[in-house]
Amino acid sequence: MRWIDQERIELPEGWMNKAAAAKKKMEDDNLKPDDLSKVWTDLKGNLGKLTDKRCWICEAPAVRSDNAVDHFRPKNRVAEALKSPSGYRWLAFDYKNFRYICTFCNSSRSDVIGGTEGGKADHFPLRDETVRAYLETDDIDNEEPMLLDPCEPDDWKLLGCSLESGHPVAATGDAHEQERVGISIKFYHLHQDDLKKLRLTQIRNLDQKISDAKDRYDEMDGTPKRKKKFTSALAAIKRLISPGSDFSGEMYNHVKKRRDNGYPWLQRLVD
Numbered sequence: 001m002r003w004i005d006q007e008r009i010e011l012p013e014g015w016m017n018k019a020a021a022a023k024k025k026m027e028d029d030n031l032k033p034d035d036l037s038k039v040w041t042d043l044k045g046n047l048g049k050l051t052d053k054r055c056w057i058c059e060a061p062a063v064r065s066d067n068a069v070d071h072f073r074p075k076n077r078v079a080e081a082l083k084s085p086s087g088y089r090w091l092a093f094d095y096k097n098f099r100y101i102c103t104f105c106n107s108s109r110s111d112v113i114g115g116t117e118g119g120k121a122d123h124f125p126l127r128d129e130t131v132r133a134y135l136e137t138d139d140i141d142n143e144e145p146m147l148l149d150p151c152e153p154d155d156w157k158l159l160g161c162s163l164e165s166g167h168p169v170a171a172t173g174d175a176h177e178q179e180r181v182g183i184s185i186k187f188y189h190l191h192q193d194d195l196k197k198l199r200l201t202q203i204r205n206l207d208q209k210i211s212d213a214k215d216r217y218d219e220m221d222g223t224p225k226r227k228k229k230f231t232s233a234l235a236a237i238k239r240l241i242s243p244g245s246d247f248s249g250e251m252y253n254h255v256k257k258r259r260d261n262g263y264p265w266l267q268r269l270v271d
Helices: 015-031 044-048 175-187 194-220 224-241 248-259 263-269
Strands: 068-071 100-101 109-111 115-119 159-161 169-170
Touching: 044 068, 044 100, 100 175, 109 159, 159 224, 159 248, 169 175, 194 224, 194 248, 224 248, 224 263, 248 263
Parallel strands: none
Antiparallel strands: 068 100, 109 115, 159 169
C-alpha cells in the first residue's frame, strides 16, 4: 500500500455534472446506487493510472485480478452497523470515496487450499460504532475507520511483511494501529496464500540487494569506480521501494527496518 493523492485524479470532462445528475436521479426515483454504476465504472481507467493498474491496497501485480472501483464507505449497507438502513448512499457518486482495488481485496472469497478467507465486501468497522453516519447530514469526520486507507497519507506506513513467510505484519509498535492492521489484513484478505508467496519472493529479492549493497559499501576505497558500484547497488534497492513496483509500501518499510539494524546508509533511500 502507498499513499494515493486524490488531488492527482484526472476526471473526464463533464464527469462531475454526470455524477451530480446520477445522485439526483437516484434520490428522485428511489433507485439503488448500483442502478447507475456506469458513473463510477467510467472512472476506473483514470483511477488505475495512478498506480500503473496495481491494486491500491495490496499493490500486487495486475495479473492477480481484474480490478474494480470500490466504495471505501459502502454505498448499500454496512455489515457492522448497529441500525438499519445503513450504507453511505450519498457518497455513491463521490470520487473521493472510490478506491481502485483487486478482486481479492474487494470481494468476499475463500481460499480453500490456503485455508484463508476475506474480502472487504460491505465491511466498514469503526473504532466507535455510536458515531457512525446514517444520513448525509451526519458528520463522517466523527468516524474513525478501522480499515487502513491508501488515501490517508500515513496509513501505508503501518503495513509491513515478514521476511520469513511473506505474511503481512504491522510495521508499528502502537497497539491501537496494530489492531487496525490486523483488521485490514483480514478484510482485505492480505494473508491469502498466493499473495504471501508473491510478497515473499519480492522481499527476499530486496533483502539480497541490501546485502549486495553492503558488500559494495565495504569495498569502497575512495575511488570513483568503487563509489559507482555502490550507488548502482543503492539504485537497485530504490527501484524496488518506489511507487509503481510490486508491494512497494511493504518493501519501503522493510528498508526502514533494516536501516535501524546496522545499515545507516539506507537512510538516504527513505528520507
